[in-house]
Amino acid sequence: MNAPKTPPVHVPMSQFPVRDGELLVGGIPLTRLAARVGSTPFYAYDRQLLSERVRELKSALPAAIKLHYAIKANPMPALVGHMAGIVDGLDVASGGELTVALDSGMSPKDISFAGPGKRIEELRQAVAAGVLINVESPAELDALAGIAADTGWTPRIALRVNPDFELKSSGMRMGGGPKQFGIDAETIPEVIARAESQGLVIEGFHLFAGSQNLQAESIIEAQRKCFDLAGELAKHASHPIRSLNLGGGLGIPYFPGNQRVDLAPIGANLAQIAEEAKTRFPQAELCIELGRYLVGEAGLYVCRVLDRKLSRGQVFLVTDGGLHHHLSASGNFGQVIRKNYPVAIGNRMDATTLEAANVVGPLCTPLDILGDRMMLPPAQVGDLVVVYQSGAYGATASPQRFLGHPAVAEVLV
Template structure:
């Protein structure tokens, strides 16, 4: 039986916050989604540049006087997106030489790039050191030796920070990356040995530390606890090394609301907690002059993107209403629940050409793949839709196309475009 949804849910709140609606149409960048789908085909990722800029500016303002914002391009390595954040003043965090090349192709200065990742190949280290790099974040004893050898061979002192796997007290978020055995960085308990190993090499210029304790954090209090811990670790590393540190990378981990009941990260609360951290920083002369970095990816890119699929068929099976679409987990693995979710929950989904519809019913939205894993929503409230109409998955600007098994079943690739103020930039496919 159709129901009239009141009060507005997460999807409605996100639309109201980030986009515009004109009559029945959801608009991105001033253009109706159904017009973009007609012009470029589906499945289609649409990124609204203005939404991404607003998110970056809001975070930068919240962290003003405390930390610089770097964009972690693993979230969305589209050249247009990299250039957009760079034009706003972001530095860039990478985790592969492919991402390094993407950043340099987007005209990012080498000094504004930091390179993390637990398994950097020798060839990758060679290329970034030869081409220039702001910092390499060292994560293993083998990497200490490799960076030092390359630097010595080239006659340079390579700028580097030590990535630290923090103790359990500093962990948090939906995906916890610290406080347990992990391939990321050095255990905090081993810092004395790590610092000694790095300082033994003149070809390594020890700049600072990097901590990353978790991801998808929606609680500002958790972030503040982690950042306080990072400042303490930085002070210990500086004391062990006997030198001032120039960089403290606090990591990323800033989250987005994807599921019913989740609330956005409170930037005002985050900002209110920063004076205490600054006081802690300035109390230690060995780290008082260090620049702090925050390196989010999904928080910056996610809200500005939607994933649009066309309905191929509508069918009822044992009282469940299915919308079978031309898009699915092969383009948007995260929305299917198969990228880190333990309990699969639905991303916010709307019918972008029926935004004014009042009556809605529970639908299951599935893709074209021959697997039950290819499910984009299990019980989402949508208007009565027919074949050839559209559904749109919100919060899809991060961990979409590049984080998905695009080759599975040899389905067509998704188109990607960026829209801003009525202008369209084609990123991938979709030539008009």
């Protein structure tokens, strides 16, 4: 007979302090915050943690490398407004996100728009706004030429490049091989010629090889390859390159064994790239584009225990939250083998007794799991379960209308 598995130990989550046994979010005790929100479940994002992450990253980067926030990670308008005041640019992936970005007060010249299937209405919106459009196909290029001819407005254009390499050890690979993203690197010269024949000026290149990577050496290799590839592609353009987006890739720790990415060598590599760019791209602004890394660790998902059940020797904490609000924590957003996000009982942080418990949601599906046999304080009905690392790909990446349960609230504190 197999012995029961010992639940794994997670990376310590220390970004939210504890006082009198309760987590503090923005300095507010969790039970009081829940009362202030008015209902559970909810997401809570900490302004101070967001600002600290940006300051930490900027201190590791050379001043010549601009920092953009990819708002797909978390497009909550209040959060985007906060980020707009502390980063150098915003990157969007739809017309809806573009509206949020423009409302944030960020200058259109510092907003870029990527995505493989932009509708003609979105392209017209982006041209009218004056944002940089990362073109993903020859057909999209032709559509922009048509908009320019119809309106007299000049589109700002960069080419999104699908490189012939990928970001090694990344959780999500978005470059290399056949991809729906960008234009294959080997066809870029003919696309540049096509653009120039239609009177369009290519401002620069956008290269994004992958995301959620914790290996500094892999990120460094990808950034170097992206920079060198851009140098080769720029030789085919008649106009100087003014924009070079080297992508992102930096991940955050979610699971046992994960280690935080080391910023020092990444910053040193980017400093070298920035120095070389003075010669290779003297008129270009260089940037990196990050989403999850900037906001992921600043957020909590909070739900309330509705029932405590015992089934054949196992404890089940049934909560009012689940995969309909937090698909990624349930393991159904890209995980091949399900792993637990860090979970705690947010109002019992000083408990010394632990038990193995399963944290599940209210949905009629066995996929609705937030924690599988995790060591937690014995929780009772009314206690607050928190899921750490929930600032990115949460509410808007989840099927909130599934089975008709109430929508999740979001607060920035």
